[in-house]
Amino acid sequence: MSADRITQDVERGEPITIVIDGQQVACFAGETIATAMLAAGLDAFRTDQRGKPRGLLCNMGSCYECLVTDIATGRRIRACLAPAADGMEVSTRG
Amino acid sequence: MADRIECDVAIIGGGPAGQAAALALSGHGLSIVVIDEQPRPGGQILRQPPARFAVRGWLEERSYRPLKQLLGRFQALDDIHWLGSHSVIGLQRGSVMAMGPEGVTTVTARHILIAAGCHDLAVPLPGWTLPGVYAAGGIQAFIKGQQLLVGNRILVAGTHPLQLIIAAQIVAAGGSVAAVLFAQPRSAMVAALARHPLAALRRVPDLLATAAALRALARAGTPIHFGTSLEALIGTDRVSAAQTSAGTINCDAVGLCYGFVPQSALPRMAGAQMRPSGPAGGWACGHDDFMRTSVPGVSAAGETTGVAGAAAAAAGGALAGIGIALDLGLISLEAAEHAARTPRRDLAQHRAFAALLDAVADPRAYFPAPSADTIICRCEDVEQATIAAELPVCQSANAVKLATRCGMGACQGRNCEPSLLRMMAKAGNVPETGFTPRFPARPVSIADLLPPQ
Amino acid sequence: MERADVAIIGGGLVGCATAWRLARKGASVVLIEAGDINAGASGQNAGSLHFQIERRFLENGDALAEQGAQIVALSRHAVIDWRTIERELETDLHVAMHGGLMVAETAEQVALLEAKAARESREGLTVRTLDGDEARAMAPYLSSGILAANFSADEGHADPRAITPALAEAARGEGAQVRTGTHVRAITRENGRFVIRGNGLALSADQLLVAAGAWSADVCALINIHMPIYPVALLMNATERAPPIIPHLVQHVGRRLSLKQTHAGNLLIGGGWPSRLAQTLHGGFDLSAKAQMIPESLTGNLLAARDVVPGVTRLNLIRSWTGVTAITSDQLPIVGPVPRMPGLWVAAGGSAFTLGLTFARLMADAMTGDEADELSLLSPARFEHLNGFMG
Numbered sequence: 001m002s003a004d005r006i007t008q009d010v011e012r013g014e015p016i017t018i019v020i021d022g023q024q025v026a027c028f029a030g031e032t033i034a035t036a037m038l039a040a041g042l043d044a045f046r047t048d049q050r051g052k053p054r055g056l057l058c059n060m061g062s063c064y065e066c067l068v069t070d071i072a073t074g075r076r077i078r079a080c081l082a083p084a085a086d087g088m089e090v091s092t093r094g
Numbered sequence: 095m096a097d098r099i100e101c102d103v104a105i106i107g108g109g110p111a112g113q114a115a116a117l118a119l120s121g122h123g124l125s126i127v128v129i130d131e132q133p134r135p136g137g138q139i140l141r142q143p144p145a146r147f148a149v150r151g152w153l154e155e156r157s158y159r160p161l162k163q164l165l166g167r168f169q170a171l172d173d174i175h176w177l178g179s180h181s182v183i184g185l186q187r188g189s190v191m192a193m194g195p196e197g198v199t200t201v202t203a204r205h206i207l208i209a210a211g212c213h214d215l216a217v218p219l220p221g222w223t224l225p226g227v228y229a230a231g232g233i234q235a236f237i238k239g240q241q242l243l244v245g246n247r248i249l250v251a252g253t254h255p256l257q258l259i260i261a262a263q264i265v266a267a268g269g270s271v272a273a274v275l276f277a278q279p280r281s282a283m284v285a286a287l288a289r290h291p292l293a294a295l296r297r298v299p300d301l302l303a304t305a306a307a308l309r310a311l312a313r314a315g316t317p318i319h320f321g322t323s324l325e326a327l328i329g330t331d332r333v334s335a336a337q338t339s340a341g342t343i344n345c346d347a348v349g350l351c352y353g354f355v356p357q358s359a360l361p362r363m364a365g366a367q368m369r370p371s372g373p374a375g376g377w378a379c380g381h382d383d384f385m386r387t388s389v390p391g392v393s394a395a396g397e398t399t400g401v402a403g404a405a406a407a408a409a410g411g412a413l414a415g416i417g418i419a420l421d422l423g424l425i426s427l428e429a430a431e432h433a434a435r436t437p438r439r440d441l442a443q444h445r446a447f448a449a450l451l452d453a454v455a456d457p458r459a460y461f462p463a464p465s466a467d468t469i470i471c472r473c474e475d476v477e478q479a480t481i482a483a484e485l486p487v488c489q490s491a492n493a494v495k496l497a498t499r500c501g502m503g504a505c506q507g508r509n510c511e512p513s514l515l516r517m518m519a520k521a522g523n524v525p526e527t528g529f530t531p532r533f534p535a536r537p538v539s540i541a542d543l544l545p546p547q
Numbered sequence: 548m549e550r551a552d553v554a555i556i557g558g559g560l561v562g563c564a565t566a567w568r569l570a571r572k573g574a575s576v577v578l579i580e581a582g583d584i585n586a587g588a589s590g591q592n593a594g595s596l597h598f599q600i601e602r603r604f605l606e607n608g609d610a611l612a613e614q615g616a617q618i619v620a621l622s623r624h625a626v627i628d629w630r631t632i633e634r635e636l637e638t639d640l641h642v643a644m645h646g647g648l649m650v651a652e653t654a655e656q657v658a659l660l661e662a663k664a665a666r667e668s669r670e671g672l673t674v675r676t677l678d679g680d681e682a683r684a685m686a687p688y689l690s691s692g693i694l695a696a697n698f699s700a701d702e703g704h705a706d707p708r709a710i711t712p713a714l715a716e717a718a719r720g721e722g723a724q725v726r727t728g729t730h731v732r733a734i735t736r737e738n739g740r741f742v743i744r745g746n747g748l749a750l751s752a753d754q755l756l757v758a759a760g761a762w763s764a765d766v767c768a769l770i771n772i773h774m775p776i777y778p779v780a781l782l783m784n785a786t787e788r789a790p791p792i793i794p795h796l797v798q799h800v801g802r803r804l805s806l807k808q809t810h811a812g813n814l815l816i817g818g819g820w821p822s823r824l825a826q827t828l829h830g831g832f833d834l835s836a837k838a839q840m841i842p843e844s845l846t847g848n849l850l851a852a853r854d855v856v857p858g859v860t861r862l863n864l865i866r867s868w869t870g871v872t873a874i875t876s877d878q879l880p881i882v883g884p885v886p887r888m889p890g891l892w893v894a895a896g897g898s899a900f901t902l903g904l905t906f907a908r909l910m911a912d913a914m915t916g917d918e919a920d921e922l923s924l925l926s927p928a929r930f931e932h933l934n935g936f937m938g
């Protein structure tokens with residue numbers, strides 16, 4: 001599995017770092033948390049009741065498969081909508 | 095509760111429908127708020143890259159031109175209040191609750207327009223909960239909006255011709271498409287086209303876009319198979335292959351493309367009259383010839399009123415704007431009728447084409463078969479067999495929900511309702527309604543609903 | 548025409564439990580439900596098993612509080628019924644009786660708690676009065692604003708989704724006939740029997756039990772009997788699933804609040820906040836249409852939850868719904884035979900999730916000729932004056 005950023009003809013925001021489950025993930029300002037995670041090879045956004053990793057589905061805020069926790073606020077946010085912010089810490093473990 | 099905004103018109107959705115309505119209403123001295131959960135306007139068809147990005151040659155294909163012009167005119171308006179990154183979670187006559195990064199804002203309005211668009215139909219099949227399996231529209235939105243390719247070998251499968259365009263966009267972005275699979279035979283698609291020759295002729299540009307996509311895929315050597323259906327998706331921690339009726343195809347991402355269903359939570363919550371949407375399922379909001387719903391002070395436009403494409407959405411939005419101006423006493427009935435002529439004619443034409451597209455894309459005979467342990471309700475992990483066991487004793491979708499938790503999760507049943515209703519219909523029970531719509535349309539933090547401590 | 552010993556109208560907890568008990572005693576029973584089993588209040592309620600005197604009995608003066616206290620006698624039965632039901636039905640109903648706290652935040656409320664505990668001990672129900680720190684030691688999730696709490700060791704909750712279908716299944720297993728999708732439209736008296744008609748049904752029965760919840764007054768009207776039972780629409784809220792934090796039932800003595808965590812992990816927040824019932828064109832209430840949420844109820848309910856369990860604010864609310872239940876003119880349930888019309892029984896009103904199993908057991912006894920003195924407090928006879936010109 002690997003998601004790749006399209007680089008041709010694209011200028012992104014400045015490089016930033018977010019922290020997913022304790023792991024540093026480099027990404028760019030403007031990207032959603034989902035994009036940052038996928039581009040870093042992290043495609044499990046939660047673990048289901050069977051203990052299986054679950055990916056996101058709709059990438060438009062509708063399916064709620066991408067809920068992650070923003071550690072600073074304790075809020076559950078949709079990774080496909082929420083922008084990554086430098087230093088932000090996120091947990092996929094509820 | 096963070097905030098309160100009073101306005102004349104609240105428009106939910108900044109896609110083509112919402113934009114066109116805002117344009118029709120602009121210049122009358124009204125206060126207009128446009129609410130969208132995306133940060134920037136555009137809707138699903140023009141999912142804009144973040145303002146921090148610069149993308150040269152973004153969506154340059156000819157078919158996007160009129161929509162980009164519409165968006166440009168909308169963004170140039172100086173009399174609307176853009177409330178981006180806000181999800182509407184509740185709607186009653188005269189007021190809307192919108193959840194944003196800083197809390198919940200209550201927007202009171204004399205008139206509300208619901209232009210919330212549609213979403214991909216979620217199609218359960220064995221293995222579809224593996225990471226790497228996406229709604230095809232989601233893959234496309236990653237390309238358009240985030241400039242990201244979700245895999246190195248993406249399989250696109252379903253029944254909707256939009257998957258050709260998505261596959262072509264993947265290829266154009268430098269990605270590789272493992273294959274495009276149409277579950278229906280080519281003959282079925284041609285036959286459907288032949289039944290609506292006039293509608294097809296009127297929309298030559300759309301058909302040409304598809305033709306261009308076909309050529310691009312051919313150049314890239316992308317296999318396109320007809321009459322080839324998905325049977326299961328395979329992988330341990332992520333998808334690695336698809337089992338199809340024509341053998342196994344290796345891939346690292348899959349886009350499911352069986353059609354679209356209207357975002358119906360808000361009109362249903364408001365109590366508006368709904369009707370069954372197209373062959374993909376779901377519920378479309380009913381309306382009169384000025385796009386007013388059965389609830390006074392609430393109009394609807396765009397895919398919320400039935401999936402008919404972006405041009406229909408724009409026409410419906412313009413018509414809704416005229417209707418709202420009429421209701422607010424800004425224009426006479428005569429002026430409204432006059433102004434409504436063009437958008438009404440356009441809407442009728444686009445809907446005729448949509449009917450053709452529905453016929454071509456009709457997924458009903460081609461849905462993959464879930465197995466007993468396939469998850470139908472993704473939020474609550476409810477398996478096919480669990481639901482099947484209740485079908486003999488439950489007459490309503492609500493009863494199945496209560497008995498199994500199917501539809502009880504965070505997505506409010508958006509994903510599983512069509513699957514459940516299909517299962518019920520197959521068991522000989524065609525319910526007149528789905529789940530009772532409930533507040534909130536999107537989960538909302540309790541802190542956000544309360545005044546600060 | 549079909550014949551049965553007993554016809555029961557209403558496929559909620561009360562109807563299904565009574566059908567099961569009666570069938571077990573050998574009666575031929577037909578249960579008739581307009582929609583699906585569990586479609587009414589029984590499937591929409593908060594699932595609290597509350598045995599302490601309810602706040603609603605405490606806030607309207609001594610006389611009502613005294614009356615409310617008498618229910619405690621039935622609550623003692625209910626404790627046993629709930630402790631044994633899973634074994635009897637051989638099903639997991641997610642019954643969790645780990646105790647319940649009724650909390651106070653002000654000095655006045657503390658006084659109310661103390662008076663309540665005194666009444667309860669007179670009626671034979673043991674509750675412990677805890678100060679704020681003791682309460683927090685037992686329930687660390689409670690806010691520092693809690694000054695005192697009454698603790699009842701038997702309280703708890705069960706899964707409203709599970710119990711009623713399980714009872715219907717058990718009733719079928721004992722030979723009762725359960726007919727769903729059958730709306731009763733007409734009831735007549737013929738040769739001393741009840742003839743019940745609706746959706747292809749024509750049934751003649753010796754005895755008729757109306758267990759139609761909020762619809763019970765309407766069903767009684769079909770046979771020209773007044774029953775002072777009124778519908779009320781109540782708000783319920785559910786959060787997303789959370790790790791286990793709250794083993795107890797939490798209630799408030801001075802504010803409308805009930806809070807618990809289900810076996811699945813969701814927090815259920817309710818407590819009797821009103822929604823607005825829909826109306827018919829002629830002005831009466833339309834129970835077939837969806838009731839409308841009142842925004843102030845939502846905020847009021849969530850504020851009470853936050854003040855008692857501050858941790859709730861971190862959770863997402865995923866659903867608010869309205870259930871319609873029955874309240875009687877004196878707040879006590881109406882359970883028993885209607886003197887004006889021999890053979891007619893009613894069971895509706897009150898907290899019949901907690902008490903429904905008990906109503907059903909005692910009623911099945913009474914309907915088959917056994918003693919059931921405990922029900923006399925709830926007898927419809929107290930409203931007989933309303934039926935002086937009816938029947």
Ligand SMILES: Cc1cc2nc3c(=O)[nH]c(=O)nc-3n(C[C@H](O)[C@H](O)[C@H](O)COP(=O)(O)OP(=O)(O)OC[C@H]3O[C@@H](n4cnc5c(N)ncnc54)[C@H](O)[C@@H]3O)c2cc1C
Nearest residue numbers: 107109110111131137138182210211231396397403404407
């Ligand atoms: C993922 C996806 C991709 C698509 N791609 C194409 C394509 O390439 N070509 C094509 O012809 N058609 C495409 N479609 C169909 C497309 O939706 C329509 O053609 C067109 O965008 C419809 O316009 P609209 O204004 O009705 O809705 P949309 O453009 O969908 O706009 C609706 C807006 O409402 C917002 N919204 C919805 N619910 C809420 C809420 N509760 N609170 C706040 N905001 C909300 C959404 O964020 C969205 O921006 C796609 C659809 C989807 C779902």
Ligand SMILES: Cc1cc2nc3c(=O)[nH]c(=O)nc-3n(C[C@H](O)[C@H](O)[C@H](O)COP(=O)(O)OP(=O)(O)OC[C@H]3O[C@@H](n4cnc5c(N)ncnc54)[C@H](O)[C@@H]3O)c2cc1C
Nearest residue numbers: 557559560561581587588589592595731760870899900901
């Ligand atoms: C939101 C809410 C929260 C509550 N919380 C609690 C709690 O925590 N603890 C507690 O003890 N109690 C609680 N209650 C009360 C409790 O739910 C009810 O007292 C109990 O469920 C009543 O059960 P029932 O069988 O009498 O009625 P219902 O479950 O309402 O069943 C009546 C049935 O009769 C059927 N019916 C009506 N008319 C006809 C007809 N003409 N023909 C055929 N069928 C008909 C209906 O369809 C319905 O299914 C709550 C109620 C609500 C609404």
Ligand code: FES
Nearest residue numbers: 059062063064080
């Ligand atoms: S991926 Fe569906 S809500 Fe984020």
